[in-house]
Amino acid sequence: MRTDYTKLALRLALLGFGTVIVQQAAVSQISIFGVSADLGPLVVMAVGLLAGSMTGAVMGFATGLLLDFALFQTLGVTSLLYIAIGYWSGRVRELLDPAHGLVPLAMGAAASAAAGFGMALIQFLLGVDAPVSVLLLQQIFVTILVNTLIALPVYALVRRIIGPVLPDEPRRRRRRAYTTGGLSPLQRPAERFGPLPRSPLR
């Protein structure tokens, strides 16, 4: 179990580091509809959705802090936002356990909106001495749209990277065993276990 956690931590660290590098070196310099995609909230959201609220919050803090350091921004701003994104993505998983394939899309939009509006709010609280353009609002909405479009591929990539070492995987397998008899719908249960026992309460 300890090895699993170590492996997960290692993969999450590499994922966070890679996200910051790719975001800065490539994604931030590609303009789509006049804005750039923002991988940070999407990756943190995906980790929260896959690994739970605590892992999501820690990942959000670490990725945000790395971004703040690397971008030479005020420390703590991005990490504060990403903690909220990671934590609430994890809570959605823990409370609702959504199984629909489009959940990462909706969560990606929500995470991007939280990052965009949250960053604007914090910047204003820290003090902006110059006039503010209405275009900022428009660009936040376009960024949410662009991020929503790439949310599914980013989620799939994150799942591919951390999925094999997630400690919750056995529980999910047990749940599948409870609901389907531990088999794929393509297999016939009677061939492996014989007749399934019926509940006396039914």
Place this chain on the structure above:
Amino acid sequence: MRGGAEKVVGDPSPVHSKQVRRRRAVLAVLVGLSLILLTAYFGEPSTSPLHTVQRGIVEVFSPIQEGASKVFSPIRDVGNWFSDTIHAKSRADQLQKKVNALQAELGQAQAAETPNRQLSREVRLDQTDNISSYSPVTANVIWQDPTLWYQQIEVDKGSDDGVHLDDAVLGDGALVGKVSEVGPTFSIVSLITNHTVQVAAQVADRNGDRGLLVPKVGDPNSLVLQDLPQLSPGQPGPEVNQQVLTAGFKSGGLGSLYPRGILIGTISNAGANALYNSQQVQVSPAADLRHLQVVQVLTRAQGSTVRAQLP
């Protein structure tokens, strides 16, 4: 059986409670850490330990980012090719109009150049604060600010190459910002769209009206030239498409951060209401601040010791 299950859900086990407490504690610690960092960093000067640590991390990151920037350049080019193709038609029309306007301005400038040179020589005008005396250093942009605030970029030249704090930075032949942090092999450039950057600027017209250029936060294509002189009714003021240049000044040991006469942009909107009531016009930056690849840092070669920035 069913009642037992409900009892378990309604009355959480000690293990569950422990998990909840641990989760909340971790969240509180992380939020607390972020707030402490934010408060400590915000109130500290640039020589504080946190800033020093941050500079060290950027120093370590810099070569990695430089390598990654080169590796990802084909992907970036493909992405930008699609984006450019979509906007090519409208951009071609805009550029054609710009070329026509610039050709007319070039003719006027060439006609004025010879008498200007002769007159400058006759009155022994101080020519030491022009661009060539600032020893420009060419630098590659390693990364750009991924946020919508267009605040800063990082370039691959630092103090080892003669770059200093507050050096002016040019891109596409126009002012794009100033150096706000400098390390041995990297520099952080605060763009003119950063809300902390203000530039003393003047309109390149007959009056040469001076004002303070500030960004319009969130819009990389718009700046505001404010604090212009009050115009009396009927007096001609700045007009659309007129160039806006750095005002620059030099007085004894004091000098502007920016040399005089660097192009910043052109006036995009000079509405009578804003001009007469608020003494301000809108300026469109000449450089494409979102797609900077190469910039020039004007290092201070002429030996000015004390600097100040107008308003």
